[in-house]
Amino acid sequence: MLRTHTCGELRPYNVNEEVILTGWVQRLRDKGGMVWVDLRDRYGITQLSFEEGITLPEIIEQARNLGREYVVRATGKVIERFSKNDKIPTGAIEVKVTKLEVLNASKLPPFLVEDETDGGDDLRMKYRYLDLRRAPVRRNLELRHRMMRETRNYLDSLYFIEVETPVLIKSTPEGARDFVVPSRMNPGEFYALPQSPQTFKQLLMVSGFDKYFQIVKCFRDEDLRADRQPEFTQIDCEMSFVTQEDILNTFEGFIKHMFAAVKGIHIEKLPRMTYADAMRYYGSDKPDTRFDMRFVELNALAQQKGFPVFDSAELVVGINAKGAASYTRKQLDELTDFVKRPQIGATGLVYARVNEDGSIKSSVDKFFTAEDLAAWGAAFDAQPGDLLLILAGETFKTQKALNELRLEMGERLGLRDKNVFSPLWVVDFPLLEWDEETQRYHAMHHPFTSPKPEDLQLIDYRPGDIRANAYDMVINGVEVGGGSIRIHDRKLQEQMFRLLGFSTAEAEAQFGFLMNAFEYGAPPHGGIAFGFDRLCSLFGGSDSIRDYIAFPKNNSGRDVMIDAPSPISDQQLDELHIRMKNLPKS
C-alpha cells in the first residue's frame, strides 16, 4: 500500500522507525519556526512535524501550503513528542517528515470536518461524503458493521442459515404501500419491492430449511417521518418446529449476546408483559421500563364524588411523579398544555401534591375530602414530595395521553438514561384491530399470524378478542423487533383472509402460492424480524436512524447528494410501456 502504517497505529515503541503515512490534513499549526500537521485517516490522527533548520526548506514550504482536507503522503521518522497528548492513542509520538507528497488537493469544505461541525442538516446531506469523514458519523457505521457481524455470529452458532430472498417480487394490497418496478419484458406488469421477505421465509420453512435468517433491505412507500426511511434493513428470522416459547428464548439469547458483545453489558432475563398489562400499566404496547411510574386506576376512588370530569369518564388514571411536588405553577401549566396538545388530546390535567407532612393538596380539592385524597395517596404509594398527575376520559385515548405524560415526566426527572437498557417482551397481542375508516378488521401483526388455539372459538362472534401468538421485543420504549407463530394450515389461512375482508378469488390471486404450499407438508413455524437501523441507533444512543445509515434519504424521499429520484428519458418510458400522467403544474 502507499503507506507503511495507519494514522492510528504508531506508539513509542515505533520511535526511530522510518514510516510512510497517508491521510487527510485535519489541522495545521505554524509557530516559532515549527509546523505541525494533524494527519487523519479512519484509524486515528498522527501529528506530523516540520522544523526550520532541520526539515528541508522546500518541504516546510510545501507543508505551509497545505489546506484542510488535502490528501497527503508523508515519509519520515517516528520521534517521541516533546509535549504529549494524552487524549489520542498516538499522542506520545510524532513523525518528523522528510518527504511530503500531495496526493490530492481539496477545496475548502462547506462545513467543518470535525467532531463538532458548523454544517446544517441540509448541507451535510448534500455533502454526505464529507459528513461521513467526521469521527462521530464514522463510528456510527463502524458500530453498524460490528452489530451485523455479531448478529451473524450468534445466529450462525445456532445453525441458522442465511438465505437471500428476491427483491423483485409481487405487489400485494395488504400492509403499507409498495414501491413497484415496471417490467420491460412483461408489458403491463410490475414487480414490487418487498416490505419484508415474509412469504419467502415461510416458504423456506415449508422447504425444510428449519432455521433461516437474513439481514435484508426492505421497502415501504410511506410518507416519511424523522425515524422512517423508504428503504430500511431488517434482521429477518424464521424457525420450524417451534412454539412461541422457543422463539422468545432464542431471541432473548440474541439480544443478550448483542449487548454483551457490542456494549459489554450483561442483561438479565427479559421480563414478559401481556399486551393487556402493557396498555393498563403503561398505556403503550412499547413501554419504556427504564423507570416504573405505573398507571394507577382511580375509578373506584375518584368517581361518584361530584367531580363531573371524573364522573363522566370511562377511565380515571394517574401516575406518581416521585419527588416532583415542588413543581411550580408554571411547570404544572406547561404539563397541562402538554397533555392538551392535539396529538395528545387530553382535555385537562388534575394534579395532587404530597406535602412534607403527608397531607395532599390537589387541584380539585373542592370535590374531594382529605380522606379521599389520602386514599389516592395510598393507591399511588405516595410519599411526601411526590406529585400525582391524573387524566380522565375514554379509556384508550386516556391511556395513550397518560403514556405521553409519563414519558415526558420520565424525561424531566432524568429517568431515561441513554446508557441504561431495559428490554422486555410484550406478548399476547390481539390478532385483529378494528379500523373505523374502512369498517373492517385489519391484522394487527400481519395476515399470517396464528391465533391462540384456545381463543379460536371466538372467531365467529367476538373476533376482536382473539389473542395472537404474537410478540414484540421492546427496549426503552422502542419496538426493536416483532414476530409471531404463523398459520401453517390452508383452511385456517383461508379463514383468516375472509376475516380480513378478502374474497376467495383475491386471497387466491395474491397468496395462492403460499396456501398451496401449506398443502404439501408445511411444518409448524414462527419467526421474528428486528428493525436493524433502529437497533443500531438504540445501541448508539441516538433517536435518529438516519445517523446509522450511510446514505439516507430526506423527508421527501430524496437523496439530495446524488439528486435522486430524477426524470428518465422518453425512450426508457417507451421500453417500459408506460407514460407519465399529465402532472399538475407546480
Place this chain on the structure above:
Amino acid sequence: MLRTHTCGELRPYNVNEEVILTGWVQRLRDKGGMVWVDLRDRYGITQLSFEEGITLPEIIEQARNLGREYVVRATGKVIERFSKNDKIPTGAIEVKVTKLEVLNASKLPPFLVEDETDGGDDLRMKYRYLDLRRAPVRRNLELRHRMMRETRNYLDSLYFIEVETPVLIKSTPEGARDFVVPSRMNPGEFYALPQSPQTFKQLLMVSGFDKYFQIVKCFRDEDLRADRQPEFTQIDCEMSFVTQEDILNTFEGFIKHMFAAVKGIHIEKLPRMTYADAMRYYGSDKPDTRFDMRFVELNALAQQKGFPVFDSAELVVGINAKGAASYTRKQLDELTDFVKRPQIGATGLVYARVNEDGSIKSSVDKFFTAEDLAAWGAAFDAQPGDLLLILAGETFKTQKALNELRLEMGERLGLRDKNVFSPLWVVDFPLLEWDEETQRYHAMHHPFTSPKPEDLQLIDYRPGDIRANAYDMVINGVEVGGGSIRIHDRKLQEQMFRLLGFSTAEAEAQFGFLMNAFEYGAPPHGGIAFGFDRLCSLFGGSDSIRDYIAFPKNNSGRDVMIDAPSPISDQQLDELHIRMKNLPKS
C-alpha cells in the same frame, strides 16, 4: 422445540434414550409385520420403526396411513439397527416409535422429492419450495451460506468494513439498462435500482472509509440467458491508498482463503496474464487454463504457399489436440460443423494428423510439402498421435472461433475436470473499446477506470491503445471478478467522459456529485467486485447460477412460483403519476 434431536443427530451412543423427532416422511416400507419410515429434515434422515406385537396397533395403523411428505412428530426409544446402513450417518440406529403425531398432511407432490427427481424444470420452478427440499438443492444454498460467511471472515480480518449502500438510486445512461421505480412523492421522477454500488463505494473512499465491502444485490434489466438473472449478488470491495498490486494481492488472498476454507484446496500463487497474451494464446480474456493447448500462430509458416484461404487471412492460427490423431472422418466433420456454426463463424477447419512415424497428414496436403508440415509440427511441439486444428481469417474473429474450438476439444479430451481449479489474473485490459454500431468508444470496464499513467499520452491520437489499470480474476474460463484502479481526479474524469461522448452538461447531470467529491480530497483508490452467484456455482461444480439462488426467475424474468411481475391497480398507477401505454394486442 417440538423435537429433542434432529434427524441427522442420533448415533449408537444414544441407544436407549427416549427422543422426539420431527420431519418429513421420505419413504415408507411395510413388510412382514414391520413398518419403517424414513424421516427427513435439513440435517439428515433417521429411520423410524414400528413392529406388530410390540408397537400399539393404532400407532402402526397411523404409520401405515402416512403419505410421502407428511410432517410428523415421533416419540420413541433409540435402538441399534439390525441391518445397518453405512451410507448415512444415522444408519446404525433407528427409533422404535411409541407415539406418533401428524403435524401436517401432504398432497402427493407433483414430482419426486428425492436426490434424483422426475420433475421437469418448469414444474420444479413452480413448486420451488418442494424442489428446495431435495438434498442437492439444499446443499447448494448451504454452500452459498458458507461462502458468504467465509467472505466476511476474510474481509473482516483485514479491517474491511461492510457498509450498506442505497437500493433506490439514480438512473444513468451508461452500462446496461436500469430497472426503475416511479416516485410517488416526486411526480415525474424515478429511482433506479443499482447495477452496482460503484459510485457509492467510491464516495465511501472519499469519506475515508479506507477498506469497504458489501455482499449486495444488483440489478440489470437485460434480456436473460441461462447464466443471467435480473437480480444478482456481488461481493463489492474498494480500498484506498493502494496500487493495482495491493488489490491483486489482497484478493488473491481472498480466493485462496475461500478455496482452503470451503473446499479444502490449497491454491498456489495466481499467475498473471496480460489481456494481449490472453487473446493471443487463448483467444479469450477469460482463458480456461486447466489445460494448456495454447494457440500457435502459423502466418510465417503457412502463408505464401499457394493456399488461398491462408494467404488471404489476417491470421492463421491453430491448436494441438494432443492424442486426438485417431479422430475419425465423422468426428472431424463434426468439428468442422462446430466451427462453422453462425455463433462461432469460421469458414472452415484445416486439420493435420501426426502419424506414428512422425509424418504429418493434413487436409490441405496439395498446397504444402512434407517439410512445410514438419515445420508446423515443430511449431506445435507435436508428437505422434497429435491432431493439429487450424483456423484462418480476420484476427479477432478467428481468435474467438479457435477459443471455442479449444474449449470443445478440452471438453472432448476430458481436460476440463470440475474438481480442478485454475485461477489466474488477467491484467492490462484496454481502457476503451470501439463500438461499430454507435461509432464511438465505450469504457471496457466502466467510465471510472483509471488509464495507465504511461499510456495517457495516447489519449488524443490513439485512445484505443490506452491500457487501463483494470484486472479480472478468471477461474476455469469463468470471469469470477473484475475491477480497476479508479480515477480520483476531476479533470481526468471529465476527460474520460468526453472520450466516451458525454457532453459537459450530461456528465455533470449524471455524475456531477462524484466529480464534485473528487475536489474535496479524494484519495487514490481502487477495487473489485466478484459475481457471487457465479462463484458459488463454480465452487459447487455447476454451470448454472440458478441452482445457487433460492428463488430464481426464468428467462422471461418471471417468478413462476409467485407469479410476478403482475398487473397493479389503477389506484396504484394514479398514485405513481403514470399510466400504461396502449399495449399491442397479444
